[in-house]
Amino acid sequence: MHMIDIHSHILPFMDDGAADWEAALAMAKDAHADGITTVIATPHHANGQYMNSGPGIRQAVELMNERLHQNNIPLQVLPGQEIRVYGDLLYDLEQGELLSLAGSRYMLLEMPSSRIPRNMAEVCHELVIQGFVPVIAHPERNAEVASDPSRLESLMELGVLGQVTAQSLAGAFGSKLQKLSLELCRRNLVHVIASDAHDCAHRPFGLSEAHAFLDKELGAEANDYFRRNAQHIVANSAIIPGDYTRVHTKRHKIFGFFSRKG
Numbered sequence: 636m637h638m639i640d641i642h643s644h645i646l647p648f649m650d651d652g653a654a655d656w657e658a659a660l661a662m663a664k665d666a667h668a669d670g671i672t673t674v675i676a677t678p679h680h681a682n683g684q685y686m687n688s689g690p691g692i693r694q695a696v697e698l699m700n701e702r703l704h705q706n707n708i709p710l711q712v713l714p715g716q717e718i719r720v721y722g723d724l725l726y727d728l729e730q731g732e733l734l735s736l737a738g739s740r741y742m743l744l745e746m747p748s749s750r751i752p753r754n755m756a757e758v759c760h761e762l763v764i765q766g767f768v769p770v771i772a773h774p775e776r777n778a779e780v781a782s783d784p785s786r787l788e789s790l791m792e793l794g795v796l797g798q799v800t801a802q803s804l805a806g807a808f809g810s811k812l813q814k815l816s817l818e819l820c821r822r823n824l825v826h827v828i829a830s831d832a833h834d835c836a837h838r839p840f841g842l843s844e845a846h847a848f849l850d851k852e853l854g855a856e857a858n859d860y861f862r863r864n865a866q867h868i869v870a871n872s873a874i875i876p877g878d879y880t881r882v883h884t885k886r887h888k889i890f891g892f893f894s895r896k897g
């Protein structure tokens with residue numbers, strides 16, 4: 636099945652992702668080999684190191700797609716941005732500096748790794764009022780979430796979604812992070828898997844591996860739910876959080892019924 640990746644650093648010369656065109660095209664080939672058809676490019680913005688405003692990203696995406704076409708690499712790249720939650724976020728949104736994911740209602744937000752920002756709920760609430768759906772990038776890598784995953788619940792109640800990183804789930808960052816990632820999937824505190832790919836070697840795409848792991852651990856319905864949600868984001872259609880939890884619960888009941896009969 637074809638896959639969509641909603642979080643990547645494939646664009647060259649923007650951040651700590653692809654260093655140049657050669658690296659970007661090598662990443663594109665890897666994405667295609669992994670079964671990915673569409674990648675949303677999400678350069679870091681306002682994370683204290685990199686500033687990449689919307690218009691510059693759009694331009695780079697156009698150039699990237701031209702290069703892909705010239706090199707016969709069957710991959711589509713769409714514009715996005717990984718936006719650090721910062722003081723001027725709402726003002727910059729108004730100024731047209733920020734991009735949602737592929738022009739949809741979904742917006743990729745990054746928290747610092749050490750803590751949940753004090754104004755996180757307030758910013759998310761305001762974005763929801765404006766019609767956006769904030770998607771928190773890799774909450775499993777946030778120290779406060781790691782020590783208490785329930786901290787995400789109040790954000791989810793505002794209408795926020797979560798994105799777990801493929802490598803976290805596949806175990807590349809250690810078994811502790813893998814367990815936490817799986818727990819967030821189970822508790823419906825994350826809703827989509829994405830690569831957060833930075834290169835071909837250390838931070839690769841690896842979506843198929845993560846999906847295979849999820850399939851093994853939580854079953855095909857759960858895995859489909861996660862894959863469908865990435866498609867919903869690109870199509871700008873609604874994601875119903877917990878959709879899979881209901882299927883999952885139902886499936887357990889069916890198994891319970893059969894085991895009683897047996």
Ligand SMILES: [Fe+2]
Pocket residue numbers: 642643644717772831
């Ligand atoms: Fe990222």
